[in-house]
Amino acid sequence: MLALSIVLIKLWLFFPLQAENIKDVELALSYWQQGPLSKAQSSLKTRRPVSMLVQDAMAGMREQQSLTLLKQALSCQATDKINQFCMLLRPLEVIANLSPLLGLMGTVLGMISAFQKMEAAGNQVDPSILSGEIWQALLTTVVGLAVAIPVVAAYHLLDRKVERISNSMNSYVTRVFTQQTAELLSINQDQVLQNAT
Numbered sequence: 425m426l427a428l429s430i431v432l433i434k435l436w437l438f439f440p441l442q443a444e445n446i447k448d449v450e451l452a453l454s455y456w457q458q459g460p461l462s463k464a465q466s467s468l469k470t471r472r473p474v475s476m477l478v479q480d481a482m483a484g485m486r487e488q489q490s491l492t493l494l495k496q497a498l499s500c501q502a503t504d505k506i507n508q509f510c511m512l513l514r515p516l517e518v519i520a521n522l523s524p525l526l527g528l529m530g531t532v533l534g535m536i537s538a539f540q541k542m543e544a545a546g547n548q549v550d551p552s553i554l555s556g557e558i559w560q561a562l563l564t565t566v567v568g569l570a571v572a573i574p575v576v577a578a579y580h581l582l583d584r585k586v587e588r589i590s591n592s593m594n595s596y597v598t599r600v601f602t603q604q605t606a607e608l609l610s611i612n613q614d615q616v617l618q619n620a621t
Contacts, residue, residue: 427519427575430512434582437509441472443589449478449596457603461486473505474592481600491601502593509586513579520575527568534561 448469455464465482468475477498484494538557545553 427516427571427578430516430519431575431578431582433512434516438582438585443473443509444585444592445472446474446592446596448472448475449592452478452482453596453599453603456482456600473509473589474596477502477505477593478596478600481597485600495601498597502590502597505593506586506590509589513582513586516575516579516582520572520579523572523575524565524568527565527572530564530568531561534558534564537561 448467452464452467452475455461455467461482465479465486468479468482470476470479480501481494481498484497534557538554538561541553541557
């Protein structure tokens with residue numbers, strides 16, 4: 425039940441944001457390269473984490489912020505956002521790892537109980553008692569696996585989604601820094617000339 429609650433919370437977090445949708449980022453980067461720069465920023469949907477980070481990178485570049493400070497600020501922002509997305513994934517991983525072990529422990533305890541009853545019966549062993557105990561013991565393993573399999577699948581799906589978002593953030597912010605437009609270069613040159621005079 426806890427695992428299902430975590431999965432539903434994570435899906436509720438990811439899907440309304442459309443965190444992996446980067447169509448607006450691609451459009452903004454094409455404006456960023458060709459101009460106008462203001463259109464590049466306004467075309468971004470800042471609800472989305474990648475779009476928000478790209479917009480902040482563009483704003484920092486246009487405002488001539490120190491590249492070192494801007495990169496540090498963006499790195500902190502990206503780390504905070506990724507940590508939000510990773511929240512509750514660790515308990516999901518723990519549930520996925522512990523479920524089969526708890527099932528196995530139930531099986532071992534059931535087998536111990538079956539052998540204790542066999543020992544207590546001595547020569548008068550009733551096969552129905554033994555088979556009933558073994559059946560219950562094996563059922564705990566099935567329950568453990570039935571919990572673990574979907575939880576492992578959900579964990580890896582959500583973990584991969586976070587990884588893709590993180591890679592997108594890194595890739596698109598890097599493109600903002602490396603694809604300086606003619607408009608941005610002329611702003612930089614004007615700034616250098618003003619500082620020289």
